Amino acid sequence: MSGENFRDLQAFLAVARERSFTRAAAQLGVSQSALSHTIRGLEARLGLRLLTRTTRSVSPTEAGERLIQRVAPRFEAIAEELAAFEELRDKPVGTVRITASDFAANTILWPKLSKLQPKHPHLKIEVAIEPGLTDIVAERFDAGVRFGDQISKDMTAVRISRDIRMVIVGAPSYLEGHPLPKSPSDLTGHECINMRFSMRGGVYAWELRKGKRNMQVRVEGSWTFNSIYPVVEAALAGFGLAYMPEELARPHIDSGRLQSVLTDWCPTFPGLHIFFASRRQSSRALSLIVETLRYRR
Structure with missing residues (x-):
């Protein structure tokens, strides 16, 4: 394979992965027009249209999908082999990509990793909320x-x-006008602030537990968010009851701005964990991050 074809295939895979010429160009460090010219040249040499372009989106054609399936795994294998050689160096290098909730990113990842990264300038950390x-x-x-x-x-x-213990809380201004819930079934008569984990998925059902009894309660309300921090703000503003980690609610409970309800039904979950596929265990950069984050009593 010529160097030109190799680079052009990398460019095509970047566009197909990002579904955007703009994002792919930024990732590759080239102009959008240069990237578009590269893709047109590759399509001309192959005699096939690889991408369907509209004003709003970019997606692979049938031929493009076939090329992705055949070529992408080989590029990944090359990248992994090169990464394995990089790990022989004394210092951790490369980018570690982590997906996490906003709660985990704000309370665990940022406080610890913001102190780690400056000590290792060749280490890059990408956190997707x-x-x-x-x-x-x-x-x-x-x-x-x-x-x-x-x-x-x-x-x-x-x-x-x-x-991590969860709590159900409401502002005094809200609770003054509504009867305190005495059982999970009473929540159906309250304004509740909801969470939706995915814009395509359903609203999260509140997980409640008392002794050996476990319940998932679907609540209703005027507000739904896909982040826990707006939920806290909405609860403080008196828009209804909210379900959240006690760590976020505790300062407001102590100050009297929030009040706990149904405390005997609030469960405790087995802590946050960082997880990864076994094949990534050899990464020096990932190992350093895991050890930095590891919980020590």
């Missing part, structure tokens, strides 16, 4: 952060936080 569960292998993340009971058994997981 995603409220829903992500297939880290399919989405090409090096690691993910989720509650321990949300991680599949084929992943390697390391605890990075203590167990």
